[in-house]
Amino acid sequence: DQQVKQNSPSLSVQEGRISILNCDYTNSMFDYFLWYKKYPAEGPTFLISISSIKDKNEDGRFTVFLNKSAKHLSLHIVPSQPGDSAVYFCAASGRGTNAGKSTFGDGTTLTVKP
Amino acid sequence: DAGVIQSPRHEVTEMGQEVTLRCKPISGHDYLFWYRQTMMRGLELLIYFNNNVPIDDSGMPEDRFSAKMPNASFSTLKIQPSEPRDSAVYFCASSARQGFTDTQYFGPGTRLTVL
Numbered sequence: 096d097q098q099v100k101q102n103s104p105s106l107s108v109q110e111g112r113i114s115i116l117n118c119d120y121t122n123s124m125f126d127y128f129l130w131y132k133k134y135p136a137e138g139p140t141f142l143i144s145i146s147s148i149k150d151k152n153e154d155g156r157f158t159v160f161l162n163k164s165a166k167h168l169s170l171h172i173v174p175s176q177p178g179d180s181a182v183y184f185c186a187a188s189g190r191g192t193n194a195g196k197s198t199f200g201d202g203t204t205l206t207v208k209p
Numbered sequence: 210d211a212g213v214i215q216s217p218r219h220e221v222t223e224m225g226q227e228v229t230l231r232c233k234p235i236s237g238h239d240y241l242f243w244y245r246q247t248m249m250r251g252l253e254l255l256i257y258f259n260n261n262v263p264i265d266d267s268g269m270p271e272d273r274f275s276a277k278m279p280n281a282s283f284s285t286l287k288i289q290p291s292e293p294r295d296s297a298v299y300f301c302a303s304s305a306r307q308g309f310t311d312t313q314y315f316g317p318g319t320r321l322t323v324l
Contacts, residue, residue, distance in 0.1 A: 127311050138213070138300050138315030139252070184252060188311045196242075196265060197311060201251035 098122045099187050101200035109208050114172040116203050118185030121166060125187040129197065130159060130170050133182040142183070143170070175207045213316035215301050221322045227289040230319045233282055234303030242313060243276055243286050244300040252300075258284065291323045 100119045108114045118128075126147040131139035145152040145159045145168070152159050158171045172179055182204050186197040214233040222228055234241045242257040256266040261278045269276070273292070278284040288295055298320050302313040 129312065131313075131315075136317075138302070138317050139313075140315065141312045144312065186313075196254065196257055197313060199244075199252045199254070 099198045099200040101185055101203050103203050105204040107206045108175050111174045114175045116170040116183050118168050120187050124189040127188045128168050129186045131184040177207050177209050180207050213314055215316035215319050219320045223324050225290045228291045230286040230299050232284045232301030238303035238305045240304045241284050242302040245297045247297045293323045296323050
């Protein structure tokens with residue numbers, strides 16, 4: 096049972112346009128959500144996060160939206176740049192017995208074309 | 210801080226050999242995670258520790274895998290005996306959970322190839 100799903104394995108956009116990466120989760124105990132970016136031959140690095148008490152968090156070109164009723168979050172990158180080309184992982188964590196542990200999606204490979 | 214340090218960066222071994230991967234977490238972090246990334250299974254959590262104590266090892270694929278954290282600044286992941294299907298990139302990550310903060314900091318990974 097995959098609790099965090101990124102249904103699009105890949106996404107290709109033109110430089111300057113918006114990139115929208117989607118993530119769905121099933122566990123209602125999740126209360127904190129993160130996006131990580133991963134370049135080849137490197138470990139994932141933290142990009143942006145949101146807690147369940149908010150529905151939007153913005154950091155420069157990156158905005159994460161959370162729809163708790165739909166158990167869905169999305170990452171918007173505006174404008175997209177070639178350097179944004181990477182694998183993006185969605186992750187979720189919650190309180191309770193697994194506090195501190197994040198569950199990751201399978202990742203979406205974003206390609207931004209010049 | 211140097212970040213999470215993993216060694217070796219690359220490991221090539223033959224089937225049946227013992228493999229030991231090493232990790233030094235960020236100082237002050239009380240959580241340590243071992244992940245494995247493959248094309249087929251994505252990024253999967255193998256085991257994680259809190260204050261050097263294993264909390265959840267349900268992701269460890271089988272008894273050939275073992276992990277230890279003898280102190281707050283060092284952890285090992287051992288595979289004995291290794292098999293070709295263990296070939297993957299293994300990541301170590303650490304975090305310090307404070308309130309809602311749950312950001313994990315990943316090391317560069319160890320690329321393991323078992324021939």
